[in-house]
Amino acid sequence: MEFSELIRVRRSHRKFTAQAVERQKVEAILKAGLLAPSGKSVYPCEFVVVDEPDVLTKLSQAKAHGASLVANAPLAIVVIADTSKSDVWVEDASIATTLIMLEAENQGLGACWVQMHLRGTDDGVPATENLRKLLNLKPEHEVLAVVAIGYKAEEKPARTDADLKFEKVHHLTL
């Protein structure tokens, strides 16, 4: 699929079939994350691959809202960054997360970005703190997002030009 087509058809998928994701597809997706550019070439991001149903369920409970879909995904990639290494770790991790989602689509899979950074439980526990305990992360590690991945249980329409808000584009004329 051409890149312009790929970015049109990529949608957030939250319902997956039970089919496991093949190892070579997981590897291709991880390569995409590792290929992401990084400010000052620091590369502070790391990736935790989860396919254990119990752990997927616990990931889905790390924050109060918008993460329940992770429990029903066959695979999740937790995107973490060593915040002591880079002041632009959010940007680095966001690009890696984006490339992971695009490569998942390229592999014929569906994916959804589930935000963890700046999110938490209703009683105020940061999602990262819950995930740090669950995944045995270092104190300087912060979790940007969990990407839920799997075979799509339903199709979603590709975006067309009619969906795009061209009024948000400003051409500077002097």
Ligand SMILES: Cc1cc2nc3c(=O)[nH]c(=O)nc-3n(C[C@H](O)[C@H](O)[C@H](O)COP(=O)(O)O)c2cc1C
């Ligand atoms: C920074 C960011 C955080 C997001 N967090 C969540 C989330 O926690 N849970 C969720 O179900 N979707 C999440 N999404 C997916 C968005 O809801 C989705 O991208 C948006 O509705 C547009 O739909 P589309 O991805 O199909 O184009 C997130 C997306 C981004 C970019």
